[in-house]
Amino acid sequence: MKLIKVKNKKELGERAGAIVAEAVKAMPYIVLGLPTGSSPMPVYEDLILRYQKGDIDFSRVSTINLDEYIGLPATHTQSYHYYMDETFFSHVNTDPARTHLPDGAAEDPEAECKKYDELIDKLGGVDLQLLGIGYNGHIGFNEPSDSFSKRTSVVRLTEDTVKANSRFFDDAAGVPEYAISMGIRDIMLARKIILVAGEEKKDIVDIAVNGDITPRVPASALQLHRDATVILIQG
Numbered sequence: 001m002k003l004i005k006v007k008n009k010k011e012l013g014e015r016a017g018a019i020v021a022e023a024v025k026a027m028p029y030i031v032l033g034l035p036t037g038s039s040p041m042p043v044y045e046d047l048i049l050r051y052q053k054g055d056i057d058f059s060r061v062s063t064i065n066l067d068e069y070i071g072l073p074a075t076h077t078q079s080y081h082y083y084m085d086e087t088f089f090s091h092v093n094t095d096p097a098r099t100h101l102p103d104g105a106a107e108d109p110e111a112e113c114k115k116y117d118e119l120i121d122k123l124g125g126v127d128l129q130l131l132g133i134g135y136n137g138h139i140g141f142n143e144p145s146d147s148f149s150k151r152t153s154v155v156r157l158t159e160d161t162v163k164a165n166s167r168f169f170d171d172a173a174g175v176p177e178y179a180i181s182m183g184i185r186d187i188m189l190a191r192k193i194i195l196v197a198g199e200e201k202k203d204i205v206d207i208a209v210n211g212d213i214t215p216r217v218p219a220s221a222l223q224l225h226r227d228a229t230v231i232l233i234q235g
Contacts, residue, residue: 001209001223005234009198013042015231016130016196020047021056023128023192028060033129033187034088035066035140036080039196040132044088051092058094062123066131066140066187068104069176070154078168079104102152102180113152113180120152120186129190133197136160137204137217141181144216149183184221193228195219205232 006012020043024030034040050056065080074081081101089099100119106112120126131139138144141155149155157165157177166175187193197205208219209230215221222228 001225002229003205003209004229004231006231007235008233009042012196012198012231012233013044013046016040016043016194017046017050019192019194019229020128020130021050024056024058024061027127028057029062030127031062031064031123031125033066033126033131033182033190034063034084035130035132036083036087037132039198039201040130041087043130043196048088048091056092058092060098061094062098063094063100064120064123064126064182065101067155067179067181068102070104070109070178070180071176073105074101074103104176104180109154109178109180113154116152116180116182117186120182125186126190128192128194129187131187131193131195131219133195133201133204133208133219134161135164135201135204137208137219139184139187139195139219139222141179142184142187142218144218146215148185148215148218148221149181150185151183152180152186153183155179155181184218188221188225190225191227193222193225195222195228195230197230197232199233199235202232202234205230 068080072079142149143158162175213220
């Protein structure tokens, strides 16, 4: 894994945005794997600026998001569908038919997982995967476990993750306890990976980059990837 240290959010966004922009220009039909949360927001802001300047075209890009809360419809203000629309999609020229997220409101979440795997396979997998990281080392919503998850699955969120996410909800009791998440297998099959993290995540990034490869720290699997870059704010 290649580790790049930057001074602030703006530099993080610029460094990651430049990599994404170069990849999109080289492959207009690229499949981008996208995350949500606070860490990737500077990257989305940078990509929006590049689009507004006419430096990047997303019209032929396909996107596959990592995860979605179970029980939240796409219109819910805390759903990841809503996050992506508000944070990125509505500001650039992505084709709605080419943007994909799991359906958290599906009547049968297990069937939705299989459907999502079929979509990933149909698109030929992810070309460039952007990731954030949880305080416990999760990527996507792949929580610490006894084994690495393979494909898209229903995940029970840990108490720490639910607590961390409660800051986004008006009612802490309304934070979903389950999510649909792309598995470690499909993340690892991405041809290129960029993980971005703020300074508050430096301890878990150090463990993921330099510690043992273990499903107890899901992000540690990235040590085995042939082209993974970590961009960390460390002032």
